[in-house]
Amino acid sequence: MPVPRLDVRFILLASVMMLVSSRLSVPIPRVNTNVTVSDTFIFLVLLLYGGFAGVILAAIEGLFSALRISRKPVTILFNSGMMVCSTFLTASVVQFFFGPVSGLRSLRLSSFIAAVATMALVQYFSNTGFSAVGLACKMGQGLWHTWQTHYLWTSITYLVGAAVAAVASNSVETAGLTILIVGAPVIGVVYFTYNKYLEEIKTTAALAEQAERKRAEQAEKHVEELNCHIAEQKRISEELEQSKNHFRHAAFHDALTGLPNRALLAENLKVEIERAQQHEDCQFAVLFLDLDRFKIVNDSLGHSIGNQLLMAIARRLESCVRETDTVARLGGDEFAILVAGISNLSKATEMAERVQEKLQTPFNLSGHEVFTSASIGIALSAIGYEHPENVLRDADTAMYRAKAQGKACYEIFDEGMHSRAVYLLQMETDLRRALEKEEFSVYYQPIVSLENGELAGFEALVRWQHPERGMISPVEFIGMAEEHGFILPLGQWVLEQACRQLVQWQWQSPDNRSLFMSVNLSAKQMAQTKLVDQIKQVLEDTSIDPGQLKLEITESAVMENAEMAVTVLNQLKALGVQLSVDDFGTGYSSLSYLHRFPLDTLKIDRSFVNRIGEADENGEIVRTIVTLAENMGMDVVAEGIETLGQLSELKRLNCRYGQGYLFARPLNASAATAWISHTPHVLADLFSNRADLVPTQPTMLQLRAV
Numbered sequence: 230m231p232v233p234r235l236d237v238r239f240i241l242l243a244s245v246m247m248l249v250s251s252r253l254s255v256p257i258p259r260v261n262t263n264v265t266v267s268d269t270f271i272f273l274v275l276l277l278y279g280g281f282a283g284v285i286l287a288a289i290e291g292l293f294s295a296l297r298i299s300r301k302p303v304t305i306l307f308n309s310g311m312m313v314c315s316t317f318l319t320a321s322v323v324q325f326f327f328g329p330v331s332g333l334r335s336l337r338l339s340s341f342i343a344a345v346a347t348m349a350l351v352q353y354f355s356n357t358g359f360s361a362v363g364l365a366c367k368m369g370q371g372l373w374h375t376w377q378t379h380y381l382w383t384s385i386t387y388l389v390g391a392a393v394a395a396v397a398s399n400s401v402e403t404a405g406l407t408i409l410i411v412g413a414p415v416i417g418v419v420y421f422t423y424n425k426y427l428e429e430i431k432t433t434a435a436l437a438e439q440a441e442r443k444r445a446e447q448a449e450k451h452v453e454e455l456n457c458h459i460a461e462q463k464r465i466s467e468e469l470e471q472s473k474n475h476f477r478h479a480a481f482h483d484a485l486t487g488l489p490n491r492a493l494l495a496e497n498l499k500v501e502i503e504r505a506q507q508h509e510d511c512q513f514a515v516l517f518l519d520l521d522r523f524k525i526v527n528d529s530l531g532h533s534i535g536n537q538l539l540m541a542i543a544r545r546l547e548s549c550v551r552e553t554d555t556v557a558r559l560g561g562d563e564f565a566i567l568v569a570g571i572s573n574l575s576k577a578t579e580m581a582e583r584v585q586e587k588l589q590t591p592f593n594l595s596g597h598e599v600f601t602s603a604s605i606g607i608a609l610s611a612i613g614y615e616h617p618e619n620v621l622r623d624a625d626t627a628m629y630r631a632k633a634q635g636k637a638c639y640e641i642f643d644e645g646m647h648s649r650a651v652y653l654l655q656m657e658t659d660l661r662r663a664l665e666k667e668e669f670s671v672y673y674q675p676i677v678s679l680e681n682g683e684l685a686g687f688e689a690l691v692r693w694q695h696p697e698r699g700m701i702s703p704v705e706f707i708g709m710a711e712e713h714g715f716i717l718p719l720g721q722w723v724l725e726q727a728c729r730q731l732v733q734w735q736w737q738s739p740d741n742r743s744l745f746m747s748v749n750l751s752a753k754q755m756a757q758t759k760l761v762d763q764i765k766q767v768l769e770d771t772s773i774d775p776g777q778l779k780l781e782i783t784e785s786a787v788m789e790n791a792e793m794a795v796t797v798l799n800q801l802k803a804l805g806v807q808l809s810v811d812d813f814g815t816g817y818s819s820l821s822y823l824h825r826f827p828l829d830t831l832k833i834d835r836s837f838v839n840r841i842g843e844a845d846e847n848g849e850i851v852r853t854i855v856t857l858a859e860n861m862g863m864d865v866v867a868e869g870i871e872t873l874g875q876l877s878e879l880k881r882l883n884c885r886y887g888q889g890y891l892f893a894r895p896l897n898a899s900a901a902t903a904w905i906s907h908t909p910h911v912l913a914d915l916f917s918n919r920a921d922l923v924p925t926q927p928t929m930l931q932l933r934a935v
Contacts, residue, residue, distance in 0.1 A: 272394030280320025287316035315355035349391035498617035514577035517624035682916030686745035689727035752786035775805030835869025
């Protein structure tokens with residue numbers, strides 16, 4: 230190839246190419262290729278200076294581009310040699326067909342275009358061919374596959390580069406180097422604008438791809454979940470199919486003990502009811518059993534031991550019956566025995582006694598020796614039952630009667646029990662509505678000083694005036710109110726009424742300013758967390774002096790949870806109220822705790838007062854309580870004083886206060902107001918006449934009180 234004259238333009242072009250050519254590349258969207266400026270510079274030098282200058286520039290470009298990507302000599306030499314060879318081949322082919330490369334610009338336009346296209350294509354095939362050979366050898370792949378995968382679409386790069394070089398060659402020839410100086414910023418602006426556009430396209434495409442990937446992942450996850458759901462449904466269906474028969478054995482048996490359950494017992498009862506209706510001498514009985522201490526076992530030893538106890542009891546009950554009988558577990562700690570084919574009552578009671586005897590032997594459960602007993606209710610077919618539910622209902626009713634009789638015994642159902650159950654149910658319904666209908670009222674029983682007969686205070690007692698049954702004794706409804714939780718609003722109402730009434734009496738006369746009011750607190754009230762706040766609110770609302778309010782708690786309520794009682798009583802004492810233990814002496818373990826309670830008064834139970842004089846030990850019990858109270862700095866109130874003899878004995882024992890029919894029955898508010906005005910002087914006369922010497926006979930005061 231002829232060696233051309235290389236002027237300043239060539240040096241400038243070579244310098245620019247070395248600095249920026251291979252650094253500037255624009256990716257073509259959706260095509261695996263880039264447009265680089267280096268190809269354009271090589272084509273431009275070929276057109277301006279000929280093949281020799283183009284080969285020199287290609288060698289320089291190959292050397293510098295290789296140095297930017299690798300420091301390996303083999304890579305540098307291969308890249309530079311490839312560019313030299315491909316450019317030499319391009320210049321030779323073009324020169325062969327169109328004449329000297331530097332003279333192509335003098336050809337006609339069509340020939341010039343053909344020559345430029347030939348130059349681009351030869352450069353393309355030779356460049357990519359050499360590159361494909363090197364890459365195929367490096368990756369161990371086929372030449373055609375490598376070239377097709379990596380270089381097929383790069384022809385656009387060479388065609389565009391050749392076209393730009395063709396236009397630029399004519400511009401440089403006409404305008405000189407000025408075109409480079411003026412065109413560079415324009416080209417730069419166009420390049421960076423286009424590049425920014427491509428970056429935005431990339432960002433948008435990336436976001437779209439990310440969203441598509443997320444949708445695909447969600448769809449895949451949904452399909453996976455759906456497949457899992459289908460598989461789970463299939464598994465469940467198979468398990469249900471496999472266990473259908475098992476659940477049909479299980480529908481009639483208890484899972485824990487293996488005994489027949491309520492449903493199977495009801496089916497067997499239907500058969501026995503029909504048989505008894507057809508044959509008078511073929512009767513049956515149902516024993517309803519409830520364990521007496523099962524909750525204690527569960528709470529103290531845990532449910533595992535409790536379950537062991539239930540299973541052990543099931544086995545013992547089975548040992549008590551005949552093959553024709555049925556032992557069933559009804560739920561919890563309740564069992565039932567259907568005794569079939571009996572001719573008289575004695576067979577049922579014999580079965581109950583046999584069960585009680587079997588349960589007397591302790592159970593050894595995981596090293597724990599456990600004792601238990603059962604309350605048993607018996608329903609006999611002689612009643613004339615038609616439905617199994619009624620048999621179980623009546624046996625259950627009899628069982629509750631047995632439990633009320635002291636447990637560990639049995640009771641036989643009679644019609645009176647059913648009437649009683651219906652009565653209690655109606656009472657419960659009426660009790661729910663009695664408070665809102667204002668059927669309750671507060672009665673007040675005077676508490677008298679046994680030293681001089683002066684009125685000291687009152688005890689507030691609730692009464693229920695039923696619209697149909699008349700006055701109902703507290704004995705009948707207080708326990709029910711405790712059981713069903715009605716005692717909480719009822720007790721709060723009594724406390725408010727009693728405090729307001731005391732304040733009213735205190736304002737009526739200066740003589741009444743020192744009166745106190747005793748109000749009972751139930752075990753349910755003691756257990757509620759808001760008790761102290763409620764009493765504090767009543768004290769504020771009624772403006773009563775806290776020291777003139779005495780709260781009475783039964784000994785049994787205190788001893789149910791002694792630790793909790795100490796905390797609550799101390800909180801109440803901090804309010805300034807007085808505290809009293811009602812029915813003292815009826816418990817059996819309170820003395821060991823008594824010193825821990827902040828008490829002000831002990832009330833001697835009426836059962837001891839009523840028997841004073843009948844036996845020496847009763848007098849000694851009262852004496853002991855009075856002495857105990859004196860030693861602990863507490864007052865004593867004796868309940869149930871009805872005779873002068875009792876009054877005399879209590880005075881002799883230094884009992885400070887008393888209440889009872891000898892002084893007055895419980896009175897409503899208006900009657901108590903009148904009693905305050907007219908009766909105290911009669912009491913003073915009674916005490917001034919040395920009541921300790923009067924025989925134990927009713928007095929006019931008693932009769933008046935009655």
